[in-house]
């Protein structure tokens with residue numbers, strides 16, 4: 001047993017993956033339900049994609065279900081995706097299906113990785129690259145431990161044809177783009193409108209409608225789409241997140257053509 005062989009194996013294979021991810025078709029920020037679903041569909045369609053996730057664990061808000069009860073709810077359209085993913089659902093009442101949050105998080109992750117998407121956890125996106133014709137064309141990355149340790153360490157950059165903001169409630173990438181471009185998002189105000197109070201029915205519908213290219217080269221998905229376009233929140237019903245991720249992937253395919 002040679003510790004150095006083990007160390008070399010890890011370092012070389014990780015660096016190989018990271019170098020590969022320096023030029024992507026689609027870079028996704030955030031490995032919650034929306035980002036993972038988008039990654040799965042794109043990778044399955046042969047698109048070169050990777051997710052950058054700040055935390056150690058992937059899955060975002062899935063694990064905690066509703067108020068730490070690790071169950072989530074979907075309706076008919078969301079159930080179709082769960083069926084496609086082989087995730088067990090139980091009908092609680094007509095049109096309301098319950099799934100195990102742990103099964104959803106682990107299966108989504110496994111499907112995305114096995115389809116060919118790369119996931120880089122413990123990496124935070126701290127800025128975007130904006131180039132010709134005012135288009136988002138890459139991400140600025142740093143280890144998540146750098147801001148945690150309050151260190152001043154310069155980041156590295158990667159290039160991608162498209163970026164998907166799947167950072168959840170904080171819509172961090174859209175926030176960065178708004179700040180850097182002086183409010184030129186494709187929203188009613190040009191800025192982030194802000195998430196509204198809970199109204200599950202409207203929220204589930206609007207999160208899909210609002211999954212769009214919000215700035216050239218930048219698609220917004222999941223809870224970030226609700227926050228950017230000023231839709232209500234929906235609580236622990238996750239169909240909208242899965243459908244938004246799938247729509248973001250479809251949109252990316254169209255924009256890449």
Ligand code: 48H
Pocket residue numbers: 029030031032033034035052053054055058059060061062123124125126166167168169172198221222223224233234235236237238241
């Ligand atoms: C790298 C980052 C960065 C960054 C954030 O919060 P998420 O689960 O997001 P969605 O949109 O896939 O799902 C939302 C859902 O979990 C939820 O909160 C719902 C349905 N709420 C309804 C309600 O009423 O409250 O995942 C986002 C991920 C997280 O893992 C973050 O760590 C990560 O993005 N992230 N990663 N660089 N700058 N910002």
